[in-house]
Amino acid sequence: xLYDLVLAPxxxxxxxxxxxxxxxxxxxxxxxxxxxxxxxxxxLMGDAMAHAILPGAAIGYLLGxxxxxxxxxxxxxxxxxxxxxxxxxxxxxxxxxxxxLASFYLLSLxxxxxxxxxxxxxxxxxxxxxxxxxxxxxxxxxxxVSASSISLIVLALIFRPLVLECVDPVFLASVxxxxxxxxxxxxxxxxxxxxxxxxxxxxxxxxxxxxxxAVAARFWCRGIGTLIVTATGIGMLSGLIGILLSYHSGLPxxxxxxxxxxxxxxxxxxxxxxxGLLLSLFPRSHLRG
Amino acid sequence: xxxxxxxxxxxxLGYDRHxxxxxxxxxIEQGSMTAIVGPNGGGKSTLLKAIAGALTPLDGRxxxxxxxxxxxxxxxxxxxxxxxVFDLVAMGLIPSRGLLGRIGRKDSAAIEHAxxxxxxxxxxxxxxxxxxxGQMQRILFARLLxxxxxxxxxxxxxxxxDSATATDLVALISQWHxxxxxxxxxxxxxxxxxxIFPHTLLLAxxxxxxxxxxxxxxxxxxxAARQMVEAYDPFADYCAxxx
Numbered sequence: 001x002l003y004d005l006v007l008a009p010x011x012x013x014x015x016x017x018x019x020x021x022x023x024x025x026x027x028x029x030x031x032x033x034x035x036x037x038x039x040x041x042x043x044l045m046g047d048a049m050a051h052a053i054l055p056g057a058a059i060g061y062l063l064g065x066x067x068x069x070x071x072x073x074x075x076x077x078x079x080x081x082x083x084x085x086x087x088x089x090x091x092x093x094x095x096x097x098x099x100x101l102a103s104f105y106l107l108s109l110x111x112x113x114x115x116x117x118x119x120x121x122x123x124x125x126x127x128x129x130x131x132x133x134x135x136x137x138x139x140x141x142x143x144x145v146s147a148s149s150i151s152l153i154v155l156a157l158i159f160r161p162l163v164l165e166c167v168d169p170v171f172l173a174s175v176x177x178x179x180x181x182x183x184x185x186x187x188x189x190x191x192x193x194x195x196x197x198x199x200x201x202x203x204x205x206x207x208x209x210x211x212x213x214a215v216a217a218r219f220w221c222r223g224i225g226t227l228i229v230t231a232t233g234i235g236m237l238s239g240l241i242g243i244l245l246s247y248h249s250g251l252p253x254x255x256x257x258x259x260x261x262x263x264x265x266x267x268x269x270x271x272x273x274x275x276g277l278l279l280s281l282f283p284r285s286h287l288r289g
Numbered sequence: 290x291x292x293x294x295x296x297x298x299x300x301x302l303g304y305d306r307h308x309x310x311x312x313x314x315x316x317i318e319q320g321s322m323t324a325i326v327g328p329n330g331g332g333k334s335t336l337l338k339a340i341a342g343a344l345t346p347l348d349g350r351x352x353x354x355x356x357x358x359x360x361x362x363x364x365x366x367x368x369x370x371x372x373x374v375f376d377l378v379a380m381g382l383i384p385s386r387g388l389l390g391r392i393g394r395k396d397s398a399a400i401e402h403a404x405x406x407x408x409x410x411x412x413x414x415x416x417x418x419x420x421x422x423g424q425m426q427r428i429l430f431a432r433l434l435x436x437x438x439x440x441x442x443x444x445x446x447x448x449x450x451d452s453a454t455a456t457d458l459v460a461l462i463s464q465w466h467x468x469x470x471x472x473x474x475x476x477x478x479x480x481x482x483x484x485i486f487p488h489t490l491l492l493a494x495x496x497x498x499x500x501x502x503x504x505x506x507x508x509x510x511x512x513a514a515r516q517m518v519e520a521y522d523p524f525a526d527y528c529a530x531x532x
Contacts, residue, residue, distance in 0.1 A: 039370055161388050164380055167370045167417075174341055174359050175383045175436070222371045222416050 009247045016247065018136045022144050022200050023239025023257060026209055029148035029193045031232030032155055034214030035224070036186065040166050043211055044098060045083075048105035050194045050207040052082035054112030057128060057198065062119055066127070068139050072195055079191035082108065084184075112203070131202035133243065133253040140199050147196035151189050158182050163224065201254045209235050212261035219272020234264050294319040294354055294440055294471040295340060301348035302332065302339045308347060309335040311495045319355070319439075322462075322472040324486035324502065326479065327514050331493040333475040334362050337442045340473070355471070356384065358438035360429055362445045362475070368418050374428055375413040378403055381435030403431040408457055423454040430458055441465060443474040447481075459485060479506060493517035 009016045037046045056078020057071040064070030082104050090097035116125050136144070155162070161182045164172045172182075197206030213234035217227050242257030249256075270277050296316040303309045310332035317323060325333045338344045340351055341359035378400050379392055386392065392400075404410055407427040412420075420428065426446070433441065443462070447455045463485060466472055476482050482489055482502060489505040491497040493514040498505040 157389070160383075163370075163372060163376075164383075166367060167372055167377065168366045168380070170343070170361055170365045171380065173343065175380075176388060223373065224371050227371065 005248070006244065009244060015134050015136075016243065018141055019133045019200075019243050019253065020240065022133060022136045022141055023209070023243065024236050025141075025144040025148040026193075026197055026200060027213070027232055027235030027239055029151035029189075030197065030210040031213060031235050032228045033151065033186075033190055033193050034210035034235075035217065035227050035231050036162065036166070037190070037210065038214045038218065039224070043215075045101060046190060046194070046207045046210055048086070048101035049079050049083055049190060050198070050203050051105035051112075052108040053079045053191075053194055053198055053206075054128065054203045055108050055115055056081075057195075057203070058112045058115035061124070061128070062115060066124065068137075068143065068199070071128075072143060072199075075195040075198060076191055078108070079194055080188060083187045083191065087187075127202070128198075129202045129204050130252065131198065131200045131205065131254045133200045133257070134246075136200065144196045144200065147192050151193055154185065154189055158185055162186060201257065205254050205258050208258035208261060209238070212258065212265045213238065216261070216265040216268035216272075219268035219274050219276050222274060234261065238264060292319045292354075293317070293352075294321070295473075296352040297349065298352070299349035300339070300346055300351060302335050302344060303347050304335075306347065309494065310339075310492065312349075313496055315496070315499060317471060317473065319471055320466075320469045321488055322466040322486055323474075323488040323490055324482040325473060325475045325490045325492055326477070326482060326506075327492040327497070328517075331514070331517075333492055334444050336492065337361075337444050337473065337475060341442055353440065355439040357440035357442060358384075358433050358436040359442040360433060360444060360446055362448070366417075366425075368420075368425070371416055371418070373413065374404070374409070374415050374417060374420070375400060377417055377428060378431045378435060381432035381437075384436055384438070399435060400431075403434040404428075406434060406461065407431045423450050426450060426458065427454065430461055434461075438470070440471045441473070443472070445475050445477065447476065447478065482506065 010020060034046075037043055053075040056074035056076070058074070059078075060067070060070035060072070060074030063074075086097055086100045086104055089095065089100045093100075112128075113125065116128060161172060161176070165182050193210070194203075194206050197209060200206075201209065213231040214227075216234050217230035220230050221227055238261035239257055242260040243253060245251060245260060246253040246256040268276065273279060293316045297313045300313040301308050301311055309330075313336070325336065327333055335344065337359065338361070339346055340353065341357065341361075343359075379396070381403070382390070382392065382396055382399075386396070401410075401413070404412060407430050409424060409427050409431065412424070412428075417425065417428070430446075441462075446462070447458060450458070459481065462472060462474065474486070476486075483506060486502055488500065489502040490499045491505050491510055491514055494517055497514045497517060498507075498510045
């Protein structure tokens, strides 16, 4: 029974195994990045950048068709360009960064869909917007796994300055002049993970595997290390359960994964020991000291 | 003694071309302990910021001959970030260990020792969001201890602290002075300045008086300082006093 439900789909079908490897790789990179986005109050920035990838991927598509290389390169360039441009505009104009990002992402979404419609069919558009977890080929899998490996290695290297840049940027600048560079590297990793996520989950949902586990984890623990581990775990579980859900029920896979993460999120809001709703409804009596 | 630690050359500091500190000349000796006092808006924090290198002078320049540590006013710390006291204090090791250096057993012991020195033994694993304002300030002093810098710039280090905390931190400052470090502190408590600080710079956009504390803190000087902080003039002319 449990075998039929959980193991058989993976034992029987190669595309299920690929999907599982893909989402686990995605969750590994997205977990820590989501936590940093949340702690830096950049949750919406991730969303905006995910949309910004669309026109880049669309131009790649116009040039090379549904080609992994072209669409990845286009997405990377567009995502990083928008992040830099939004940051720069926020510095030189009166608009704050969030307003600039909101404008950018609306324009990117509209522009991307228009670009795709020039050459593509509706099927291609759906593929780009919502991804195709169940159709990951070898090359795409290698891309996903490389992206998460690079992310983890770079994050390990810049972990201290990144944390310091969040907590006390003035101090970092006063002892070490590399604060700005750390932020740029983080934006680069964010783009890389979003582009990887876009192949599996599409531009619209790629950021879901980043933000939902991160926000859910906040209700369970406090330290940055445990937050990252918890978020990654929730991301992996959401991937596994989402794929199975989609397999057994015939629902679209990407949305199933994100909805599963949503269930974790809702459960965490309710039952989480760190500020969850139930605890605040039934507060335990205070301690003696 | 007698060697210069920091020297100002016709220094003018400000924001958006409007000066906050005007034509400051002079030097600070190694191992000296100087209080910077003056009215709000007199340029005290701006001066420390510039010495720390976080603000480019409009005119003139600053020479510093030693490594320095800077504690900004109400440090710009994200208190909601889930980091432990231990990790925050450990950041004081960055100047000596670098951003990637390993924190070994000796360093851990140094961190424990610094926490002991500020009276927060046992707080290592607390998340900084759970600390009070006074405890936070003690933590930042512990971090300063680890930075182990020969020059210390302290911007209103005692503001909004209870007397017990203030007394402890003043004792630390005196101890640093006794170790031969150069100390520059922005303060508002004139009694404390008179009691502890040998030298004082009275700053109200321009240096009103600078020297031995007893010579600086005279009623006439303080009165002059109060009058010097003119209102911000959006149509200010070019400054004619070019050296």
